[in-house]
Amino acid sequence: MVPHLVTALTGPINELEQRILESTPVIERWFRLEWMEHTPPFYSSVDIRNAGFKLAPVDTNLYPGGWNNLTPEMLPLAVQAAMAAIEKICPEAKNLLLVPENHTRNMFYLMNVAQLQKIFYQAGLNVRLGSMNPEIKEATTFDLPNGEQVTLEPLIRHNRRIGLKDFDPCTILLNNDLSAGVPGILEDLHEQFLLPPLHAGWHVRKKSQHFKAYEEVAKRFGKLLGMDPWLINPLFNSCGEVNFAEGTGMECLQTNVDALLGKIRRKYKEYGINEKPFVVVKADNGTYGMGIMTVRDAKELDSLNRRTKNKMNVIKDGQVVNDVIIQEGVLTNERVNDAVAEPVVYMLDRYVVGGFYRVHADRGVDENLNAPGASFVPLAFEKGAQQPQPGYKPGASVPNRFYMYGVIGRLAMLAASYELEATDPNAEVYD
Structure with a gap:
């Protein structure tokens, strides 16, 4: 089934799509040169919003779950990309240890883990799952809703290497975003490749750092295509030392919300957009859609109810929110069967391998x-996944639209590579 898109087929998004399609050789060469200078994150997923007048990433995940939502048709692409990624890092790799999140009761998450195991197995690796969950004391098999099974084994550390009983991997793939910090078992490893690196975790990452890097990428890409970078870039501010439980730091938050709404209004006026601007206030680190609220007027922050304050105060793994990012709200103009939808693009190494709504x-x-x-x-296509189809009008071809999403996804992935260079404790700071 190809999702039914009811995105407006006229206006700036079509001009943007047309410009991107016409510039495909220029864009692909530009990415090729960038990847000669920068290392892509090992894998990533990007949430994108298509407002009809602008198209922008709103979140970039460096420990993506949800691989089980990709269609079987997308798996060969993922396997090829996995092969390319592993060849670059550890060409002689034989054993790969996959370390998942600790929540073993979420069967959909475990289906995602099973799909990752399948992808890397087909890429030619022995893949086993090592859990840091203290409840996993021996090999434990879980029956999944799709009829498959997944076996978790307790992680073992021996002489600065981690593995499982009778299993010594050269490569460790984390599917655990380290929201609660780095467990000692993962630190100071000897001659083992840890992917992604520890500083990609949410104990270090900040969304404001990511979107600062993305702003830089969007400016350069805008210059390359001769377009306003705002069309692909969500404006943002950030604010530290907010405490929602105690109500402190709210003045800083209100000031930044008001300033950002003013900037968005000016942009809407410039483009003749009649929508009411809004911003999204999010925890500056963390994931799972936690610690997020929509604000249309700074005055709304005067009267937050207890439920909203509690929701904003604590995120995954009980982490208290003190820093927030205030991000330009991007409407989503996509629908699937009359329900609001947003595309999510999945990448492995520097390749787009699939996506879903x-x-x-x-x-x-x-x-x-x-x-x-x-x-x-799933984004399912009759023909090849994300290759553009020359000759189609903008908006008339789902592959064309998905190619455009893939370009935005890769821009966010490039920003993540800049971000990881800047936070790498072992490297010179990226300027």
Whole structure:
């Protein structure tokens, strides 16, 4: 099934799509040169919003779950990309240890782990799953809703190497975003490749750092194509030392919200956009759609109810929120079967390998869709996945639209590579 898109087929997004399609050779060469200078994250996923007048990433995940939502047709691409990635890092790799999140009761998450295991097995590696969960004391097999099984084994550390009983891997793939910090078992490893590196975890990463790097990438890309970078870039501010529980730091938050709404209004006026601007306030680190609220007027922050304060105060693994990013809200103009939807693009190494729509029937066009009740519709195509089809009008071809999403996804991935260079404790700071 090809998702039914009801994105407006006229206006700036079509001009943007046309410009991107016409510039494909220039764009691909530009990316090729960038990847000669910078190392892509090992894998990533990017949430994108298509407002009809602008198209922008709103979140970049360096420990993506949800691989189980990709279609079987997308797996060969993922396997090829996995082969390329492993060849670059550890060509003689034979054993790969996959370290997942600790939540073993989320069967959909475990289906994602099983899919990753399958991808790397088909790429030619022995793949086993090592859990840091203290409840996993022996090899434990879980039956999954799709009829498959997955076996978790307790992680063992021996002489500065980690592995499993009778299993010594040269490569460790983390599918655990380290929100609660780095467990000692993962530190100071000897001659083992840890992917992604520890400083990619949410204990170090900040969304504001990522979007600062993305702003730089968007400016350079805008110059390359002769277009306003705002069309692909969400404006943002950040604010530290907020405490939602105690109500402190709210003045800083209000000032930044008001300033950003003013900037967005000016842009909307410039482009003749009649929508009401809004911003999204998010925890500056963390994931899972936690610690997020939509604000249309800074005065709303005067009267936050207890439920909203509690929701904003604590995120995954009980981490208290003190730093927030205030991000330009990007409407989503996509629908799948009349429900609001946003595309999510998946990448392995520097390659786009697939994607899906996150769909939420109970959310509005200006709300966060990464919330309980979301469903996932694969991006399925009759022909090859993300190759553009020359000759089609903009908006008339789903592959063309997905190629455009893939370009935005790769721009966010490039920004993540800049970001990781800047936070790498063992490297010179990227300027």
